[in-house]
Amino acid sequence: MQDINLNNITLDRLSLPVFTAKNIELSVLRLDKIHPVISGNKWFKLRYYLEDAKELGKKKIVTFGGAWSNHIIATAAACRLNGFAATGIIRGEEAAELSPTLKLAKAMGMQLIFISREDYSQKKIPEEINHDDTYFISEGGYGIKGAAGAATMLDGVEKKTWSHICCAAGTGTMTAGLVQASGAQNKIVAVSVLKNNFEIDQQVKSLLPGNEMNFDIVHDYHFGGYAKHKPELIHFMNEFYRLTSIPSDFVYTGKLFYAIYDLIAIDYFPSGSRLLLIHSGGLQGNASMGKGTLIF
Numbered sequence: 024m025q026d027i028n029l030n031n032i033t034l035d036r037l038s039l040p041v042f043t044a045k046n047i048e049l050s051v052l053r054l055d056k057i058h059p060v061i062s063g064n065k066w067f068k069l070r071y072y073l074e075d076a077k078e079l080g081k082k083k084i085v086t087f088g089g090a091w092s093n094h095i096i097a098t099a100a101a102c103r104l105n106g107f108a109a110t111g112i113i114r115g116e117e118a119a120e121l122s123p124t125l126k127l128a129k130a131m132g133m134q135l136i137f138i139s140r141e142d143y144s145q146k147k148i149p150e151e152i153n154h155d156d157t158y159f160i161s162e163g164g165y166g167i168k169g170a171a172g173a174a175t176m177l178d179g180v181e182k183k184t185w186s187h188i189c190c191a192a193g194t195g196t197m198t199a200g201l202v203q204a205s206g207a208q209n210k211i212v213a214v215s216v217l218k219n220n221f222e223i224d225q226q227v228k229s230l231l232p233g234n235e236m237n238f239d240i241v242h243d244y245h246f247g248g249y250a251k252h253k254p255e256l257i258h259f260m261n262e263f264y265r266l267t268s269i270p271s272d273f274v275y276t277g278k279l280f281y282a283i284y285d286l287i288a289i290d291y292f293p294s295g296s297r298l299l300l301i302h303s304g305g306l307q308g309n310a311s312m313g314k315g316t317l318i319f
Contacts, residue, residue: 063304065097068164099133173200199230211238244282
């Protein structure tokens, strides 16, 4: 399997009329280019867990996710690349037809175990899983090591260039990592992709070693909830691609780009702000949409 290639990361400067009219400089950190499957922030969140598992002599990685989980597919690929057996504990009953995400994870050797949504909410471990040689990773890579890995996303970035670093947020792991890695001059702006996900503030804080407060969570661009969308989001994603040649996904990055575009228009960011947007990958999720819905 193709290895991770951090040299593929680019910094794409965008000069669109709404940005220049508001005197805003904006670039996109293209983490989606590092690997065709282990895309974007997923590798960074996994890297220290995998290192820890190797040091502990574990042979199997077990993690959690849904039928379209970017984390599940990235974990399956990363385990194959690093010589681990992999098991995914999947939310909900097994469908008659597996999602493309789960089909690919299974093809990469991941064992799939489906549990009820009630058991999943309690993160119950199925009895058939042997704990002795197993290393567990939380859903989405949430945890101290996940945040530490996410912090390394900015290793090649000249942080003093940017007034704001913006990302999409699910568990808050990447947000916490960006807070850790940023400087005093950086404000982290995270766009929550879940509806009423107000506990994310505390989830982020719980992963920070101190009392860092240089982040804001924006809650108004979830488009109905996690993995939900509306026609205006799809229209925006297509138009954004036409103007920039940057693909996005409807779960995370499409909502991020839409939110930042709108926040600039309503003067959320002061004139002269310099924005760095994190492209966290996840494009595989678009396979759930009908053919022709997206132009990329």
